[in-house]
Amino acid sequence: xxxxxxxxxxxxxxxxxxxxxxxxxxxxxxxxxxxxxxxxxxxxxxxxxxxxxxxxxxxxxxxxxxxxxxxxxxxxxxxxxxxxxxxxxxxxxxxxxxxxxxxxxxxxxxxxxxxxxxxxxxxxxxxxxxxxxxxxxxxxxxxxxxxxxxxxxxxxxxxxxxxxxxxxxxxxxxxxxxxxxxxxxxxxxxxxxxxxxxxxxxxxxxxxxxxxxxxxxxxxxxxxxxxxxxxxxxxxxxxxxxxxxxxxxxxxxxxxxxxxxxxxxxxxxxxxxxxxxxxxxxxxxxxxxxxxxxxxxxxxxxxxxxxxxxxxxxxxxxxxxxxxxxxxxxxxxxxxxxxxxxxxxxxxxxxxxxxxxxxxxxxxxxxxxxxxxxxxxxxxxxxxxxxxxxxxxxxxxxxxxxxxxxxxxxxxxxxxxxxxxxxxxxxxxxxxxxxxxxxxxxxxxxxxxxxxxxxxxxxxxxxxxxxxxxxxxxxxxxxxxxxxxxxxxxxxxxxxxxxxxxxxx
Numbered sequence: 301x302x303x304x305x306x307x308x309x310x311x312x313x314x315x316x317x318x319x320x321x322x323x324x325x326x327x328x329x330x331x332x333x334x335x336x337x338x339x340x341x342x343x344x345x346x347x348x349x350x351x352x353x354x355x356x357x358x359x360x361x362x363x364x365x366x367x368x369x370x371x372x373x374x375x376x377x378x379x380x381x382x383x384x385x386x387x388x389x390x391x392x393x394x395x396x397x398x399x400x401x402x403x404x405x406x407x408x409x410x411x412x413x414x415x416x417x418x419x420x421x422x423x424x425x426x427x428x429x430x431x432x433x434x435x436x437x438x439x440x441x442x443x444x445x446x447x448x449x450x451x452x453x454x455x456x457x458x459x460x461x462x463x464x465x466x467x468x469x470x471x472x473x474x475x476x477x478x479x480x481x482x483x484x485x486x487x488x489x490x491x492x493x494x495x496x497x498x499x500x501x502x503x504x505x506x507x508x509x510x511x512x513x514x515x516x517x518x519x520x521x522x523x524x525x526x527x528x529x530x531x532x533x534x535x536x537x538x539x540x541x542x543x544x545x546x547x548x549x550x551x552x553x554x555x556x557x558x559x560x561x562x563x564x565x566x567x568x569x570x571x572x573x574x575x576x577x578x579x580x581x582x583x584x585x586x587x588x589x590x591x592x593x594x595x596x597x598x599x600x601x602x603x604x605x606x607x608x609x610x611x612x613x614x615x616x617x618x619x620x621x622x623x624x625x626x627x628x629x630x631x632x633x634x635x636x637x638x639x640x641x642x643x644x645x646x647x648x649x650x651x652x653x654x655x656x657x658x659x660x661x662x663x664x665x666x667x668x669x670x671x672x673x674x675x676x677x678x679x680x681x682x683x684x685x686x687x688x689x690x691x692x693x694x695x696x697x698x699x700x701x702x703x704x705x706x707x708x709x710x711x712x713x714x715x716x717x718x719x720x721x722x723x724x725x726x727x728x729x730x731x732x733x734x735x736x737x738x739x740x741x742x743x744x745x746x747x748x749x750x751x752x753x754x755x756x757x758x759x760x761x762x763x764x765x766x767x768x769x770x771x772x773x774x775x776x777x778x779x780x781x782x783x784x785x786x787x788x789x790x791x792x793x794x795x796x797x798x799x800x801x802x803x804x805x
Contacts, residue, residue, distance in 0.1 A: 309414070309415055309417040312417040312420045312683065313417075313420065315420075315687060316420040316687075319427070319687050319690055319691070320401055322690075322691070322694070323436075323690060324398055324401065326694045327436050327437050328394070330436075330437045331390040331391050332387055334386050334710070335707075336697070337707060338757065338758075340737055340750070342757075343750075343753075343754045344362070344363035344364070346384065346389060346439060347362060347363060347754075347756065348361045348362055348363075348365055348372075349376050350763050351756070354373060354377075357369060357372055357373060357376060358542075364550075364553065364556060366488070366546075366547050366550060368444070368485060368543060369485075371486045371487075374392075375392050375439070379392075383762060383763075389759065390437045390439070393435060393439060394436065394437045396443045396444050396447055397432065397435075397437070397447075399447060400426070400432075400443065400450065403450055403451070403454075404422065404426055404450050407422075407454055408420070408422045411453075411457075411616065411657070412660070416660075416664065417679070418660045418667075419660065420683070421656060421660055421663075421679070421682055421683070422653070422656045422657070422660060424682075424686040425656045425659070425682075426450075426652055426656065427686075427690055428686040428690050428693075429582050429649065430584060430645050431445075431446060431645050431646050431652075432649075433690070433693045433694070441488075442649055445487045445490070446650065446652065448483055448486060448487040448489075448490040448493060449489070449490075449652060449653055451483055451490075452493040452494045452497065452650075453620070455479060455480065455494065455497065455528075456494075456500065456619070456620075456623055457616065458472070458528075459476075459500075459504075459528065459529070460614065460616060460619050462525055462528075463501070463504040463525055463614065473528075477527065477528050477531055480528050480532035480535065481531050481532075481535050482535070483535075485535065488547060491544075492630065492634070493627065493650040493651075495626075496622075496623045496630065498533075499626055500622060500623065500626075501526065501529055503612070504525060504614075505522055505525060505526060508521060508525065557644070557647075560574060560641035560642065560644050561638055562637075566636070571635070571642075573643060574635055574641070574643035575597075575632065575642065576593050576597070577644075577645075578628070578642055578643055578651070579592055579597055579655060581648070582596065582645070582652060582655060583685075584689040587685075588685050588689070591681070591682075595659060595678070596658070596659060598662065599659045599662035600624075600625070600655075600658055602662050602665065603658045604625050606621070607621055607625060621657070624658045627651060627654045628651065628654060628655070631648070663675045663678060666678075702736060705798070706735065708798055709733060710758075713733055713755065713758055713800075715800075716793055716795055717755075717758060717761050719793065720793045721762065721765050721767055725789075725793050725802070726767070726768040726769070726770065726785060727768070727769045727794070728769075728770045728772045728777075728778055728792050728794040728795075729751045729752055729755050729769060729770070729771060729795055729796075730771075730772055730774055730796040730797070731750065731751045731771075731773070732798065733797035734751065734754045734797075750771075752770060752771040756769060770784050770785075770792075772794070775794055775795075775801075778792065778794045779803070779805075790805045
């Protein structure tokens with residue numbers, strides 16, 4: 301009997317640790333070896349980093365970019381120190397993503413008992429999600445959104461401890477308060493992720509106020525319970541004034557995400573699509589798109605039903621279930637209000653821990669009843685699928701047919717930039733350097749195919765040289781565009797990304 305209880309947990313733990321170790325090693329290779337060329341969305345961020353000073357980064361960013369400004373300033377400070385090298389541009393997200401892996405593993409052990417092998421789904425769902433695998437080392441903010449979604453869970457756990465009068469050290473309480481002051485400035489989605497904690501705290505505070513057993517010191521108890529979220533509210537308000545206000549007023553951004561938002565009145569089809577994809581997009585591949593879509597919705601409905609069926613209690617399991625339900629309901633309300641797109645995995649990534657907790661709770665509920673075989677079968681399918689997806693995703697990134705061409709363009713362009721800077725020769729470049737280029741119709745600049753400014757985002761282009769770069773449609777246009785050059789320049793380096801040639805007047 302003992303073997304049957306412990307063996308699944310041991311197998312799941314070993315498989316999970318081995319998988320996570322592989323993921324971190326895979327990320328390190330991509331950071332320290334130039335094996336992952338930057339794509340167009342990264343180039344848009346890098347352009348702002350390289351060609352806007354710190355003060356300008358507080359204003360409107362070029363090429364439809366929005367990035368939490370405090371976070372962006374820190375990234376600017378770090379990458380500028382290393383002259384925007386390849387590794388410096390990759391390492392911020394890698395550090396955040398690796399901290400996320402370690403933090404979520406520790407958080408998992410706080411949430412679940414040692415014998416519960418389903419708990420490993422908590423971290424495997426995260427690492428398998430496309431938002432994690434796609435952006436683990438990319439110069440975007442989504443990995444931070446993921447991390448702060450898990451930080452919000454930790455903060456709520458700490459609040460539950462305080463509300464339940466569990467002992468906590470002064471240092472731990474100060475750490476909690478400091479985290480509430482700092483983290484709102486690093487993610488646009490964190491305020492949504494932490495919002496349910498305010499509702500839950502209101503319930504705790506009401507219970508404290510009505511507790512007749514507390515004869516004295518009630519004000520001090522309430523102050524200790526509420527003060528961390530008071531600080532959080534202040535930070536979120538300041539964050540809105542200096543940062544989010546710009547995001548909300550970005551008409552181009554609203555246009556870009558408009559197809560996922562309820563903009564023109566209620567639409568059942570848009571709601572259905574968004575609601576289903578909120579759960580389904582956690583999976584990878586068509587099979588798991590169906591599995592997570594169906595399982596996620598059932599877990600959400602089951603969690604809501606079970607919560608309403610039982611009386612309020614202060615247990616961690618009960619509070620986490622309430623948090624998850626409230627968060628998803630809030631997301632749906634914001635969506636119906638026309639304020640938030642639903643069903644886009646990058647923008648909904650902060651909800652991954654909530655969905656994971658609901659799925660695990662549903663599987664545990666089946667296991668506690670008369671459905672142990674069904675629960676076990678679903679768990680096995682999820683474990684195999686999630687681990688398999690992590691390995692195949694890492695492998696596929698280096699074996700896809702497009703990878704060889706992307707690397708050819710990256711290396712050829714790097715050599716071309718080195719030659720041009722050494723000899724102080726201008727470059728004429730076709731849009732081929734930006735391959736593949738996704739001409740998204742709802743992107744405000746979809747009619748302008750980039751070339752010159754993207755070339756400047758390559759690590760090999762040094763801002764200090766001010767090397768002139770001119771866009772041309774095709775290589776045959778080189779001689780016809782010599783009038784763009786100063787009269788003193790008689791040679792230009794022209795290329796299409798893959799090949800570069802010195803051409804004279």
